[in-house]
Structures are given as structure tokens and as C-alpha cells.
Amino acid sequence: MHNELRGSFQYMKALNRSIILNQIRQEEPISRAELAKKTSLTPPTVSNIVKELIESGFVLESKQGQSSGGRKPTMLVINSKNFYVIGLDVGPKYLRVVLTDLNGTVMNSFKKLIPSSLSNEDLLTFLIQAIREVMDHYKNELSKIIGIGIGMHGIVDVDQGLSLYAPTLRLQNVPIKSSLEKEFTIPVKVENDARVLALGESWFYNDTGHKNMITINVGRGIGAGIVINGNPFYGNNFIAGEVGHMIIDSDGIQCSCGNYGCLQTLATGPAMANKAIKEISNGRSSLLQKMTLNNSHNITGKLIYEAAIKGDELSKEVLKGAGIALGIGLTNIIHILNPERIVIGGGVSNAGDFVLGSVKETIAKRALTMAAKKTDIVISKSGEYGTAVGAVALIINENFSSDTLHFDTMNM
Ligand SMILES: [Zn+2]
Structure with a gap:
């Protein structure tokens, strides 16, 4: 009985602490x-928790307050x-590494080419070295580093921090979390790369406070990160x-998955290249022929964009076609999840307005209601x-979010 009460008291306190931390992060200086007003907590509760947060080094007092007369x-x-x-960021081709502060400001970053043929152990060694x-x-x-967050391409078991299936590297069941935690003895979180991009957009780049949003990563494949109420959704x-x-x-044409007419066969870089190559072999003329010295196998999504900027009609048409396919896909997503915002990232985002x-x-043509169209x-x-x-947001979210309470890992 006594322990139960104590447990519930600690839970409430951790919950209140994360609510206050989040509020400071979003509204600072405050x-x-x-x-107290914004969180509906009592002034003494706020005072006590703020005192703890200051003592543990998460929060600072600053004298920049405005006052209408009286003391600041x-x-x-x-x-x-x-x-x-x-x-x-463990992609199919590159590993990208950053070190940031608690606001996501990048203090150090570099990238490395991932060897094309490697075993589970090789990949883990590669990550540990980086x-x-x-x-x-x-x-x-070193004691300031409170965790390691990992965005892994492919399918990830986030509970175990396991890469279940990384298609391009042809790896399965890589125990990323357990291996790295054993090596570095700090918390490690592993998540699918598209979901991680969505979480980061939501935490660090979103100044208007969208809590329901979707990030679509369009590169060699297409993945979506779904954030509902500020937390990633896994299914x-x-x-x-x-x-x-x-x-x-x-x-439509057959996809690598065996089905026909998947979004991936219509809107990725390789899909656009295939479309352009087909049109050229059917007799269309295009600047792409000159740009590749008539070697159409060298056509890429990037090259199509460059040709479009120079006014090439075929390239503009191909980008537009990819945009329509993506628009249909997004309309379906809007009808299922009704997000406030959809962010398009990945290689295709470089094609900007041609696709957008x-x-x-x-x-605008296909969505059901006026609000959905907008x-x-x-x-x-x-x-x-x-x-x-x-x-990085994976680790910060873990410590700040009111839905996940893991303050015990912070030595607080
Ligand atoms: Zn498919």
C-alpha cells in the first residue's frame, strides 16, 4: 500500500515535470x-519542479523578462x-552523424559511405567507429551526452531497437540498440528513418505547433513518417x-514487391528516369539526350530536374506526372488520417515547384472537403x-514527452 502510493506520487511528479519541460521548450523564455497559467498546475508545484530542473541542469534562469512596471x-x-x-541516419548508401544540443542545434556533423557488402557485425562495428x-x-x-538516436532505413522493431529488415543492405535482425548500449552505456533508441524525419520536423522545424503531421520521404523508395498527437505512429x-x-x-507497371502500379513505380527518381527513357526510345526528343550524350541509361531524377530548369518539355512533363501520382497518394493519406500538414522530403524535394x-x-481537385483540399x-x-x-529528437522526446516517462535513465 505504502509503495503503491509512493509509486503513484512519483509518477505524477514525473508527468508534471515533463509537462513543464515541454512548455518551457516551446515557449521559452517563460x-x-x-x-502555472499554461499548464494549470499550482504555483507551488511549478516552483518545486522548476527548482529540481534547475538543479539537474535542464533549465536556466534568465533575466530577460518584460514587466509592466514593478520588478522584472x-x-x-x-x-x-x-x-x-x-x-x-543509417541510409541504404550513406551514414550521416550529428551531435546536437537540447534544442537540436547541430554542433558536429559528417557522413560516410556504407560499404556495399557487409554482415550484421560489420554494420555494428561501422556504427560504433562513427x-x-x-x-x-x-x-x-562525455558525461553531457545523454543518448544516441538512430534513424534506420527499412523495418525496425522500436521496442527492441532491432533492424528487422534492411532491404538494400540485405540485412535482417541487427541488434543495434543492445549492441550500442553495451558499448557506450547510455540510452540508445532506434526508429525507422521516415518516422524519425517526421519526429524531427515536428520537434525542431515546426514553429506553428502541428501535432498531427506526415512526412513523406521520396528518394529511391517512398516512406512516410506519421506523427499523431506529437508521437510517431507504428501500426x-x-x-x-x-x-x-x-x-x-x-x-500500371510491375513493382519490385510484385504488385502493379504502386506509388513507388510512378514517383521516385528511378521511376521518373524509366519514364523519360521510355519516351525517348519512342522517338520523343529531349535535352536529356544531349546531357547524357545519347546514353539514356545515365538519366537520373536529378538530371531530369536540371533539364526541366533549362526548359526541357519532356522533363517538365515527367516531373508533373510524378507530382500527379504523389498527389493521388497524398489525397488517399489525407482521407485516411486528415493531417494538418504534410512535409515532402528526400531527393524529390530538390525538384521543388515542378513537383509540388x-x-x-x-x-485540390480530388480531396473531399474544402478543408482537406487546403x-x-x-x-x-x-x-x-x-x-x-x-x-536526436528520439532521445529528447523520450525525456521530455509526457507520454514516455523514463527519467530514471537520466540520473536525476
Ligand atoms: Zn510495390
Whole structure:
């Protein structure tokens, strides 16, 4: 009985602490009085928890408060440089590594080519070496590093931190979390790369507070990260968001998965290249022929974009076609999940307005209601290291979010 009461008291306290931390992160600088008002917690509760947060180094007092006469209120800010997080983006081709502060500001970043043929152990050794490399720059501040977040391509069991299936590397059941935690003795979280990109967008790049949003990563494949109420959504077996295999045209061309007319056969870089090659072999003329010296196998999504900028009609048409297919896919997603915002990232995001224009037109034409037609569709601002920074958000989310209470790992 006594233990139960104590447990429930600690739970409430941890919950309140995460509510207050989140509020400070979103509204800083903020006074204790405003915190009490916005969180509906009593002023003494706010005071006690803020005192603890200051003592543990998460929060700082700052004197920048405004006052309408009388004394200036003491404002609270996140002590962002007191803790660091390492983030990894393990793609099919490159490993990208960042070290950031608590606000997601990148302090160190680099990328490495992943060897094309490697075993589970080789991949783990490769990751450990990269983490050692970034840690070497912070030798005197190692105790500030509170965790390692990892965005892994393919299907990931987030509970066990296991890469279930990484198709391009042809690896299965890589025990990333357990191996890295054993090596570094700090918390490690592993998540699918598209979901991590979505979480990072939601945490660090989203100034208007969208809690329900979807990030579509369009590169060699198409994946979606779904964030509902600020938390990633997994589905029953971790395959929620595999939108690349949404069927758009059942009479279409065959996909690597065996089905016909998947979104992936219509809107990825390789899909656009195939389309251009087909049109050229049917006798269409295009700047792409000159750009590849008539070797159409060298046509890529990137090259199609470059040709479109130079005014090439075929390239503009191909990009528009990809945009329409993506627009149909997004309309389906809007009808299922009704997000406030959809962020498009990955290679295709570089094609900007050529694709985005027809994506938006398609949604405006096909979505059910006026509100749905106006769903906010934007190109990701997070850039090359967006997924690695998103991986950082995995660790920060774990410590700040009111839905996940793991303060015991923080020695607080
Ligand atoms: Zn497919």
C-alpha cells in the first residue's frame, strides 16, 4: 500500500515535470507564473519542479523578462548546451552523424559511405567507429551526452531497437540498440528513418505547433513518417507508413514487391528516369539526350530536374506526372488520417515547384472537403542532415514527452 502510493506520487511528479519541460521548450523564455497559467498546475508545484530542473541542469534562469512596471519577472529557458545527443541516419548508401544540443542545434556533423557488402557485425562495428569518432571531439564533455538516436532505413522493431529488415543492405535482425548500449552505456533508441524525419520536423522545424503531421520521404523508395498527437505512429507490426506500395494504378507497371502500379513505380527518381527513357526510345526528343550524350541509361531524377530548369518539355512533363501520382497518394493519406500538414522530403524535394505544383493541384481537385483540399503541403527545410537531427529528437522526446516517462535513465 505504502509503495503503491509512493509509486503513484512519483509518477505524477514525473508527468508534471515533463509537462513543464515541454512548455518551457516551446515557449521559452517563460516565467513561473505563465507556466502555472499554461499548464494549470499550482504555483507551488511549478516552483518545486522548476527548482529540481534547475538543479539537474535542464533549465536556466534568465533575466530577460518584460514587466509592466514593478520588478522584472525571472524567465526560464532550456539549458540547451548542458546536454548533448548523438543522432545517426543509417541510409541504404550513406551514414550521416550529428551531435546536437537540447534544442537540436547541430554542433558536429559528417557522413560516410556504407560499404556495399557487409554482415550484421560489420554494420555494428561501422556504427560504433562513427560514434567513437564524434565522441573523440568531446572527450572532456562525455558525461553531457545523454543518448544516441538512430534513424534506420527499412523495418525496425522500436521496442527492441532491432533492424528487422534492411532491404538494400540485405540485412535482417541487427541488434543495434543492445549492441550500442553495451558499448557506450547510455540510452540508445532506434526508429525507422521516415518516422524519425517526421519526429524531427515536428520537434525542431515546426514553429506553428502541428501535432498531427506526415512526412513523406521520396528518394529511391517512398516512406512516410506519421506523427499523431506529437508521437510517431507504428501500426501493429511496425509497417505503418509503407506508402510506397500504395496502389495508384492497378493496370500500371510491375513493382519490385510484385504488385502493379504502386506509388513507388510512378514517383521516385528511378521511376521518373524509366519514364523519360521510355519516351525517348519512342522517338520523343529531349535535352536529356544531349546531357547524357545519347546514353539514356545515365538519366537520373536529378538530371531530369536540371533539364526541366533549362526548359526541357519532356522533363517538365515527367516531373508533373510524378507530382500527379504523389498527389493521388497524398489525397488517399489525407482521407485516411486528415493531417494538418504534410512535409515532402528526400531527393524529390530538390525538384521543388515542378513537383509540388502538380501535387497541390491534384489534391485540390480530388480531396473531399474544402478543408482537406487546403491541407498544408510543404517541402522539408531540414536538409541533408534532417533525418540525423530527427534521430536526436528520439532521445529528447523520450525525456521530455509526457507520454514516455523514463527519467530514471537520466540520473536525476
Ligand atoms: Zn510495390
